[in-house]
Amino acid sequence: MRSTIAKINVANLKHNLQMMRQVAQKMEIMPVVKADAYGHGIVEISRILRAEKARIIGVAFADEAVKMRESGDTGEIFVLIPGTEYDTDLYCAYNLQASVEDFDVLKKLSHEAHSRNMTIKTHLFINTGMNRDGIKPNMALDFMNRAVELPGIDMFGILTHLAGSELEDRTFSNQQLDLFDSVLAELQNAGHSFKYIHALNSAGTLNFSDRPYNLARCGIALYGYMDYKNLSDKLKLKPILELVSKVININTVDAGDTVGYSLNYISDAKRRIAVVPLGYGDGYHRVLANKVHCLINGRKFPIVGTICMDQCLIDIGDENVNIGDDVVFIGNQGEESVDAYDLANAMGSIPYEITTALKWRIPRIYI
Numbered sequence: 192m193r194s195t196i197a198k199i200n201v202a203n204l205k206h207n208l209q210m211m212r213q214v215a216q217k218m219e220i221m222p223v224v225k226a227d228a229y230g231h232g233i234v235e236i237s238r239i240l241r242a243e244k245a246r247i248i249g250v251a252f253a254d255e256a257v258k259m260r261e262s263g264d265t266g267e268i269f270v271l272i273p274g275t276e277y278d279t280d281l282y283c284a285y286n287l288q289a290s291v292e293d294f295d296v297l298k299k300l301s302h303e304a305h306s307r308n309m310t311i312k313t314h315l316f317i318n319t320g321m322n323r324d325g326i327k328p329n330m331a332l333d334f335m336n337r338a339v340e341l342p343g344i345d346m347f348g349i350l351t352h353l354a355g356s357e358l359e360d361r362t363f364s365n366q367q368l369d370l371f372d373s374v375l376a377e378l379q380n381a382g383h384s385f386k387y388i389h390a391l392n393s394a395g396t397l398n399f400s401d402r403p404y405n406l407a408r409c410g411i412a413l414y415g416y417m418d419y420k421n422l423s424d425k426l427k428l429k430p431i432l433e434l435v436s437k438v439i440n441i442n443t444v445d446a447g448d449t450v451g452y453s454l455n456y457i458s459d460a461k462r463r464i465a466v467v468p469l470g471y472g473d474g475y476h477r478v479l480a481n482k483v484h485c486l487i488n489g490r491k492f493p494i495v496g497t498i499c500m501d502q503c504l505i506d507i508g509d510e511n512v513n514i515g516d517d518v519v520f521i522g523n524q525g526e527e528s529v530d531a532y533d534l535a536n537a538m539g540s541i542p543y544e545i546t547t548a549l550k551w552r553i554p555r556i557y558i
């Protein structure tokens with residue numbers, strides 16, 4: 192096997208779920224496993240979460256749910272991104288809960304479900320200010336009044352999504368949630384009821400757990416990160432993924448020698464350069480070169496030159512580093528650590544993008 196692997200720590204995943212359950216208080220956690228569980232593996236992660244009594248799991252697209260079903264998952268699955276006319280058949284064939292924002296799609300779902308003699312559970316998505324998914328609040332009552340008349344449709348849930356739940360200033364989130372609550376009250380006064388009422392992602396669950404909802408859609412927190420490190424520290428989350436490899440070659444260069452593609456890095460002295468089989472073809476972004484460190488024998492070393500598709504180069508100076516030594520790109524070694532925040536900060540991004548980018552060329556090992 193190739194020496195680059197991603198180790199997924201199952202105990203840490205369970206710990207993070209436990210932490211989110213505590214903070215969510217009366218809300219049930221809907222783990223979000225879209226984008227291959229943020230790069231951690233949708234089938235394996237879902238299996239672990241089901242064993243930990245996750246009743247309902249969220250994905251972005253129906254195809255992701257199909258992957259879960261084909262692996263034997265029979266539990267409740269909610270598709271977060273509103274359904275389209277192109278995937279109504281999947282919702283029925285695989286018994287998925289759909290998020291809806293378009294009455295024509297709902298009618299198509301109704302037709303499909305009715306013709307199969309089944310009922311499909313749907314959640315009405317309310318756009319309270321993010322302006323990505325959902326219907327305008329003032330259209331909700333009319334939508335619901337018509338929706339409940341459709342055969343084969345059970346309006347099972349209602350949701351919104353916050354645009355900035357992680358922000359210190361909570362004004363906008365509170366406005367969104369107040370709007371959501373007023374739409375909910377209007378619908379309930381008109382006689383509509385919902386089994387699931389949900390509005391909060393991971394940071395929302397941390398910041399707004401006093402709101403009267405019964406489900407929280409948590410993704411990133413389960414993988415041990417949040418938008419900012421201070422938030423995951425507050426929740427005592429533990430990253431669940433370690434990205435490790437090995438030194439496969441060592442080259443000695445002199446002052447003036449070039450290292451890697453495009454003559455980007457010219458050595459200013461005699462030094463040793465370790466070659467490690469991890470590159471942008473694995474999702475280790477090219478822009479990280481000369482900006483981040485990795486760990487070898489408990490010490491930090493810079494990644495130099497240009498990150499190639501399959502390999503990268505590390506300046507090991509005069510240190511006692513040998514072919515076969517472990518190299519940690521995300522994780523801990525001795526007293527040192529590198530996490531997805533370090534990589535995200537170096538490229539002006541967030542940890543979500545770091546773990547989600549890791550390609551399936553890297554074997555995931557669940558420990």
Ligand SMILES: Cc1ncc(COP(=O)(O)O)c(C=O)c1O
Binds near residue numbers: 392410411
């Ligand atoms: C609609 C919706 N709900 C929940 C989530 C989960 O968010 P997080 O990973 O921040 O918990 C996402 C992720 O982007 C989302 O799009």
